[in-house]
Amino acid sequence: xxxxxxxxxxxxxxxVLENAPFxxxxxTMKRYAVGAVTVIDADRRPVGVVSGDDPLLKETRDQAxxxxxxxxxxxxxxxxxxxxxVRDAAxxxxxERVKQLPVIDPVTGRIVGTLHQRDVLRILTRPVPExxxxxxxxxxxxxxxxxxxxxxxxxxxxxxxxxxIAVVEAVRAVEGVVDVVNEVSTEQxxxxxxxxxx
Numbered sequence: 001x002x003x004x005x006x007x008x009x010x011x012x013x014x015x016v017l018e019n020a021p022f023x024x025x026x027x028t029m030k031r032y033a034v035g036a037v038t039v040i041d042a043d044r045r046p047v048g049v050v051s052g053d054d055p056l057l058k059e060t061r062d063q064a065x066x067x068x069x070x071x072x073x074x075x076x077x078x079x080x081x082x083x084x085x086v087r088d089a090a091x092x093x094x095x096e097r098v099k100q101l102p103v104i105d106p107v108t109g110r111i112v113g114t115l116h117q118r119d120v121l122r123i124l125t126r127p128v129p130e131x132x133x134x135x136x137x138x139x140x141x142x143x144x145x146x147x148x149x150x151x152x153x154x155x156x157x158x159x160x161x162x163x164x165i166a167v168v169e170a171v172r173a174v175e176g177v178v179d180v181v182n183e184v185s186t187e188q189x190x191x192x193x194x195x196x197x198x
Contacts, residue, residue: 003085003086003087003123003175004082004083004084004085004086005080005081005082005083005084005085005086005089005103005115006082006083006103007086008086008115008119008120008122008123009082009103009113009114009115009119010113010114010115010116010119011112011113012113012114013038013102013103013111013112013113013114014028014029014032014034014037014038014114015037015038015039015040015044015046015111016028016037016038016039016040016050016069017039017040017041017042017069018039018040018041018047018068018069018070019068019069019070020039020068020069021066021067021068022066022067022068022072025037025050025069025072029052034100035051035052035053035099035100036049036050036051036052036098036099036100037049037050037069038077038102038111038114039069039070039073039075039077040111043109043110044110044111045104045108045109045110045111046077046079046102046104046109046111047070047073047075047076047077048069048070048073048074048075048076048077049073049074049075049077049078049098049102050069050072050073050074051074051098077102078092078096078098078101078102079101079102079103079104080092080101080102080103080104080115081103081104081105081106082103082105082106082112082113083106086120086123086124086175087124087175089101089115089120090120090124093117093120099116099117100114100115100116100117101114101115102114103115123175123176124150124175124176124178125150125176126150126175126176128147130176131147131150131152131174131176131177132145132147134174134175134176135147135152135171135174135177138167138170138171138173138174139154139167139170139171140156140158140167142156142157142158143155143156143158143167143184144156145171149178150176150177150178150179151178151179151180151181152171152177152179152180152181153180153181153183154167154168154171154180154181154182154183154184155183155184156184156185157184157185157186157187158184158185158186158187159186159187159188160186160187160188160189160190161186161188161189161190161191162190162191163186164182164184164186165191167184168180168182168184
């Protein structure tokens with residue numbers, strides 16, 4: 001069973017309104033010791049994110065006077081829902097190069113929490129014996145596995161190529177598996193596509 005964002009997310013979201021001045025944004029980030037804040041509209045819907053890495057936040061207060069969240073934010077906000085798989089959220093974080101994601105209600109679009117990188121890492125860095133036990137539940141006994149930092153190498157032999165693909169996909173779906181190396185050999189390639197007759 002896949003672990004979902006709702007199982008690990010923080011139920012509190014550190015946010016600022018679109019019209020929040022620069023000084024309030026910096027004060028909020030310092031007060032809550034966060035590297036980014038979600039910018040919300042009047043209906044509590046995320047519209048962007050202001051990160052401490054934003055070049056404008058590195059300006060002096062005098063130079064940033066009058067600047068608001070809407071001028072500083074990266075938009076649109078990249079979000080997930082409570083039902084998003086943690087694995088998918090991790091891939092999104094990696095692809096977007098962010099360390100936190102606003103979690104929104106799938107119906108209203110309102111912010112309901114925050115998923116932090118540390119929450120994701122806690123799930124994806126599982127102890128090898130625990131990970132191996134979960135993999136063994138989806139793996140035929142005749143196949144071998146080796147695990148190195150979440151990368152699972154599967155070895156052995158199955159009858160058909162389609163079986164090997166099914167095994168790889170089943171292992172890939174186990175929470176904590178980062179990648180799968182397929183070293184399974186097959187006796188029959190049942191994946192060949194026969195061209196239609198003229």
